[in-house]
Amino acid sequence: MSSFNVDAREWKHFFTLYKLAEMGARSRTIKVSTEYLSEKMGVSQQTASRNLIELDKKAWIKRTITPEGCLIKITETGVAELKKLYSNLRLIMEAAYPPSVTLEGVLFTGLGEGAYYVTRDEYRKQFMEKLGFDPYPGTLNLKLTSEYDKKARSELETYPGIEIEGFKDESRTFGNVKCYPVVINNKMKGAVIFALRSHYNSSVLEIIAPTYLRSQLKLKDGHKVKVEVLILP
């Protein structure tokens, strides 16, 4: 989910921008005195004035000072910021599923099977196409310990994900795989994969990524790993 990575301090600017938009400054140039704006915002005239100066500096508004007040219009940039907030809020409020689910598990070494499956060309082709990366040959295995995480994982499986189709080769059948994009430890992108008939039970998470995560994130068996699973809108 394209979340707002804004500093908390920046939110006062959104508040001001929102108030200006309420007065119509998105579609028209409005005339407003800092005194009037300050009443609408519940702050002092001086603060309203400073907020306008700051928004102007950010180029979120175009401001022209006249003896009877300021002429103000929200710029393209400002409208884009409001739109970002709006569309994120729409996802949050209208989506049937939560935007993301964060799980935590303990790293352990698997049987090495993951590498075999992940490197099958038919899977690889689909990973590249549907996830956008060529997976490192191996999976990161996380053991879910808390009741909360196990429950969250089972809920997760009911949400729509990216479907990887199974196939046959001369000797055997490879099943369908469902996956979700994830962010590992708030840093690295990857995907969690759910083999529909996994040899692991439902308290394990298998992660693939374009790089060798153990070295990239300096992970060792027993370390706790946080996985933010992104649900498709």
Add this chain to the structure above:
Amino acid sequence: MSSFNVDAREWKHFFTLYKLAEMGARSRTIKVSTEYLSEKMGVSQQTASRNLIELDKKAWIKRTITPEGCLIKITETGVAELKKLYSNLRLIMEAAYPPSVTLEGVLFTGLGEGAYYVTRDEYRKQFMEKLGFDPYPGTLNLKLTSEYDKKARSELETYPGIEIEGFKDESRTFGNVKCYPVVINNKMKGAVIFALRSHYNSSVLEIIAPTYLRSQLKLKDGHKVKVEVLILP
């Protein structure tokens, strides 16, 4: 427009609530540590913790503390607050017209005709039905002086308003009237009326209200009056 009459200080709570919703706390109970939340918000762990306490106090979230983090779910009240923000933003972003237009004019005494028209029963009935009040017998006349206000008034006429139908009595014909709800001087509710064939030119605003505004707002000829015209969504 049902604007947010929140104090500017309250917006940090919306920011926190928004971040929690991004993590799925609208539809599920999520487990999150104050440390993790603080990273997502770009503030310190202590600030995140305090924000959660404040949100809990407001009953916008339900919070249960566990040794591994907080279990958090946004309450009905919290969801309602987010929804209010969301639907206001939707109006602002998707409406073809601005939510409101604020005009300023100078009070003057008209010819007294307003009182005659406003007290016609056929008009009165429709005012009560469509505006929700029985107008004081008389109109408040404002002269628009600045170019900005005249331009804004002419734009206003192109926006959809409340239509009051004309009628005939035994002697003459009374034309259609278009009106918009207004807030006068940020305090009193009323409506601006545009007689489609007005004897005034387009630099005058005629206001009606349930009470005698001149005494309610201590207004005298020559005073400046601010009128916030509310456009229908």
Add this chain to the structure above:
DNA sequence: ATTACTACTCACCGAGTAA
């Protein structure tokens, strides 16, 4: 009337730390 500068206050934030 306006806007917005300079002081100054105070509330908020975060470091340290207890539980």
Add this chain to the structure above:
DNA sequence: TTTACTCGGTGAGTAGTAA
């Protein structure tokens, strides 16, 4: 590990006022 207290510094808000 957690959460959340105290407390001190800082930056946001306001009063006064100039332009």
